Amino acid sequence: MKNVNRFNCILLALLFLASQLNGQTSRKDLEKQRKQTEEQIALTKKILNETKSKKNQSLKELVSISRLIEKREELITTINSEIQYVNNDVEQKKDDIDSLNSQLDKEKKNYAKAIVQSYKNRKVYNNALYLFAAKSFNQLFQRLKFIQYLSAAQTRFLVKIENNKIQLEQRLAELLGLKVSKELLVKNKESEVNELEQDKNQKNKAIISLTGKEKELKAQLDKQKRAKENLNAQINAIIAKEIAEARKKAKEQAGKTAKKETKTDNSKKTDPKAEAKEPLLTPEAKELSDNFAANKGKLPWPVEKGFISEHFGTHAHAKLDQVMIQNNGLDIQSVSGSSARCVYKGTVAAIISIPGMGKTVLVNHGEYFTVYSKLKNITVSQGQTLNLKQTIGTVDEDEDGATEIHFEIWLNQDKQNPEIWLAKK
Numbered sequence: 001m002k003n004v005n006r007f008n009c010i011l012l013a014l015l016f017l018a019s020q021l022n023g024q025t026s027r028k029d030l031e032k033q034r035k036q037t038e039e040q041i042a043l044t045k046k047i048l049n050e051t052k053s054k055k056n057q058s059l060k061e062l063v064s065i066s067r068l069i070e071k072r073e074e075l076i077t078t079i080n081s082e083i084q085y086v087n088n089d090v091e092q093k094k095d096d097i098d099s100l101n102s103q104l105d106k107e108k109k110n111y112a113k114a115i116v117q118s119y120k121n122r123k124v125y126n127n128a129l130y131l132f133a134a135k136s137f138n139q140l141f142q143r144l145k146f147i148q149y150l151s152a153a154q155t156r157f158l159v160k161i162e163n164n165k166i167q168l169e170q171r172l173a174e175l176l177g178l179k180v181s182k183e184l185l186v187k188n189k190e191s192e193v194n195e196l197e198q199d200k201n202q203k204n205k206a207i208i209s210l211t212g213k214e215k216e217l218k219a220q221l222d223k224q225k226r227a228k229e230n231l232n233a234q235i236n237a238i239i240a241k242e243i244a245e246a247r248k249k250a251k252e253q254a255g256k257t258a259k260k261e262t263k264t265d266n267s268k269k270t271d272p273k274a275e276a277k278e279p280l281l282t283p284e285a286k287e288l289s290d291n292f293a294a295n296k297g298k299l300p301w302p303v304e305k306g307f308i309s310e311h312f313g314t315h316a317h318a319k320l321d322q323v324m325i326q327n328n329g330l331d332i333q334s335v336s337g338s339s340a341r342c343v344y345k346g347t348v349a350a351i352i353s354i355p356g357m358g359k360t361v362l363v364n365h366g367e368y369f370t371v372y373s374k375l376k377n378i379t380v381s382q383g384q385t386l387n388l389k390q391t392i393g394t395v396d397e398d399e400d401g402a403t404e405i406h407f408e409i410w411l412n413q414d415k416q417n418p419e420i421w422l423a424k425k
Helices: 002-054 059-120 127-132 137-210 214-264 272-276 283-294
Strands: 307-310 313-316 324-327 330-334 339-341 346-354 358-365 368-378 391-395 403-411 414-416
Touching: 002 059, 002 307, 002 330, 059 137, 059 307, 059 330, 214 283, 214 324, 214 346, 214 358, 214 368, 214 403, 283 358, 283 368, 346 368, 358 391, 391 403
Parallel strands: none
Antiparallel strands: 307 330, 313 324, 330 403, 339 391, 346 358, 358 368, 368 391, 368 403, 403 414
């Protein structure tokens, strides 16, 4: 029965420790998330101010304000969660200290009683008489060790409790300090709430200012649509050519390999099915393609800093009712002067220039292709081998004054959602 109780106590202690560690990890995650969100807010404000300084009221400004509102709301939620975690930990530590203090007082009283009882019985019993009453030297030695053990055990126990008390008090002081810092964050949160209201008012003003400009916006949208369709057609043609050339190269390489094998072993029988199957890629290109695919969800962004201003696929327009937008990739707004960079090693398949989409670089990664559009200056050339994060060119500013790159990923001639390929920010 005693062993069962002891096992239960140990199990409860381990569970408590695990809960504390989980709480600490969650709190650290929240702190990290808060700092990242604050950085994103600062970046979005910088991009918004750059856009506003170049043109009064545009759809890109509306997108930036919406992003800013989204991030402020996320920050406020994170701060609230952080404060709740800290408050819970503080209360838990207070209960632990109260419990330990109670245990300490109890042990001190028991120790005092033992001393008083020992004093009252000093004539009848003391350590010396207990030792001298030993019937042999071995028994004397054992009794001496026993007395020393009792004394040391009692002392160690009291010291341990005192040390635990000091450690918990220190921990409580740390948590109380953390609570104070989070209370300061609450004040900052109030400031964020005020900023949020101002952002919402700014968004409403932007919407009002754009009202009545539907014809102008639709004309601009049609122009962008034609530019994207032109880009899509050219990419399709380039990729089709790349696929054909890759198959031709793979077939030639496979034929050379088969001839070598035939010369070395004339008795070897060929498999008609294997001969009929046309290779799609050379082994080198296949390895590159497989490695690219293995990095799904881990690819770096095509610009170092920025936020997604328009997602992949078909979605409603931000301002125009009953107007749907078709996006074959991602649009990412960034700061002025940003450089476009290659998301994975590959070879420049083509460089094209399309009105409305600026200059475009198409990079081959085996079966995969990445597209970098809306560039101003190009620093690479066709056929050049690129490394991971190598600079491709400078991102251009559009007619709204926004620095924005258009990025696509293709698997042969199938368009992919780049958002699920890029690393989370």
